[in-house]
Amino acid sequence: MELSSAKDAAAALPQGAWLLYGAYGYTGQLIARRAVEAGARPVLAGRDEARTRALAEELGLEHRVFALDDPAEVAGHLAGVGAVVNAAGPFSQTWQPMVEACLRARVHYLDVTGEIDVLEAIFALDERAKQARVVLLPAVGFDVVPTDCAAARVARRIAHPTELSIAFTAGGPVSRGTARTVLERLRRPGCVRRSGALVDVAPGSLRRRVPFSDAPRACVAIPWGDVVTAYHSTGVGNVTVYTTAPAWALRLSRPLGAALSLGPVRRWVERRIDRRGPGPDAETRAATGSRVWAEARNAQGHIATVELTTPNGYALTADAACAAVSRLLSYAYDGPAAGALTPSRAFGDWFVESLEGVTWIQS
Ligand SMILES: NC(=O)c1ccc[n+]([C@@H]2O[C@H](COP(=O)([O-])OP(=O)(O)OC[C@H]3O[C@@H](n4cnc5c(N)ncnc54)[C@H](OP(=O)(O)O)[C@@H]3O)[C@@H](O)[C@H]2O)c1
Structure with missing residues (x-):
């Protein structure tokens, strides 16, 4: 029409x-x-x-x-x-x-x-x-509704929070468009917020075992949108976002980041992405979900946490x-x-x- x-x-x-x-x-x-x-x-x-x-x-x-x-x-x-x-x-x-x-x-x-x-x-x-x-x-x-709401909520749980840590489990495969975007993001492979400013960190260099309530998981800091949005939502100047990663990925993340800065490697990865399907089908979306955890700390040593579960990220x-x-x-x-x-x-x-x-x- x-x-x-x-x-x-x-x-x-x-x-x-x-x-x-x-x-x-x-x-x-x-x-x-x-x-x-x-x-x-x-x-x-x-x-x-x-x-x-x-x-x-x-x-x-x-x-x-x-x-x-x-x-x-x-x-x-x-x-x-x-x-x-x-x-x-x-x-x-x-x-x-x-x-x-x-x-x-x-x-x-x-x-x-x-x-x-x-x-x-x-x-x-x-x-x-x-x-x-x-x-x-x-x-x-x-990226970022559940993590932003979790950050805003946990920051209100303690007086004068100074530090936010946010973590999520990724449920299900990513779409072709997300893969292209992630490849672009790897130009800034590690990024956190410290004292109000964005700071680049070496990929894989910040790790943490996050106490998700169903099972603790090994996580690695990634350059996720909340390093901008959680700061604007809460005013807290120190923000780190983690996601789960298998041990081999943690070990490989530094050399992988370096390899992707080389033109031929990057173009090979781009061709692989172009050959992928558009994204997870309805069955996969229905069968997968994510978990989000957020922690606030203050100078007095007070700590608060919140946690939520969500359906598949695309849904x-x-x-x-x-x-x-x-x-x-x-x-x-x-x-x-x-x-x-x-x-x-x-x-x-x-x-x-x-x-x-x-x-x-x-x-
Ligand atoms: N925040 C989140 O959690 C979240 C969730 C889902 C997706 N995303 C993001 O959303 C984006 C799209 O993902 P997708 O899986 O839908 O990708 P996709 O299937 O490749 O679709 C991308 C769409 O954007 C259009 N497009 C791209 N560049 C354009 C340009 N320069 N001018 C006009 N149109 C343009 C494409 O049109 P053509 O085909 O004509 O190029 C296509 O319609 C990705 O950046 C992804 O990371 C974010």
Whole structure:
């Protein structure tokens, strides 16, 4: 259903309409289908005409086709929508024109990035977003909704927290798009926050045995989005994010990081990624889940922990992105009206428990 002009299209849209960019990608499709299931009717968008139209026709939704080369042109394609959910990643290549277009068109921006540099760049636009009366709400996927809500909650459990440690178990394989993005992230292979600043650390150099309640697990620090978002959510200047890793991966992580900086090795890995399937199928998503743990410490030696379980990361991402955009556009939204926000700052740390299949084990 393509309307003849942006003006016709805008007039035909209901209030609270939103646009999903990157709709025909693996994660974009999950978000589109989840939205329809929940009764929403997003406008689907992407740069490939045939793939965008095919999905829109299948789901009975309006579609718009445009690339992200020129923010002014992109802004013209946002007529009549109140928010954009950007699912087109790696976001290092898409966030800037889309955020710029949203600021010009005065449309809220959401995405599912977890890329540290992208998050830093978006939070640096806080003042511009306030002036434009626009909310910039990146990272409404698995990375970082559960970890951000866990960090915000545990930081409130003790007075003056000075240090946050966050850990998660990865449930199920990653999508092709995530693999490409992770490969990009390996340019910054280890990153933590110390005294308020981002600090690069050698990959595999920070390890910890995390006391998950079902079984303690060997974990390694990774450059995860919370080193940006947990800082903005809590003000705590020391943040480390860990994930589980088998012993061989811990041993190999340093030489692997070094090898990937070599062009031929990198191109070989890229070709392997291109040959993968798009992402875990419905059966795999249904059979896998994750566990998130967070710990706060203060100078007095007080320690608090929280823990929760979640469904598969891609299922949670689709649910969280749809819930976030519909909450933001609803009349009941009572979070900050403008600026760059984290999920817990926009909706409160209980946002995560409103998502399907999320359970606090310790809160
Ligand atoms: N936060 C989280 O927990 C979470 C969860 C899921 C996914 N993600 C992230 O989301 C991103 C997408 O993952 P995916 O598995 O859906 O990947 P995918 O299947 O490869 O889909 C990527 C989509 O982005 C579009 N795209 C990429 N670069 C573009 C550009 N420069 N301009 C316009 N469109 C562009 C692609 O269009 P073309 O096919 O035309 O290139 C495609 O529609 C990845 O960065 C991934 O890490 C994050």
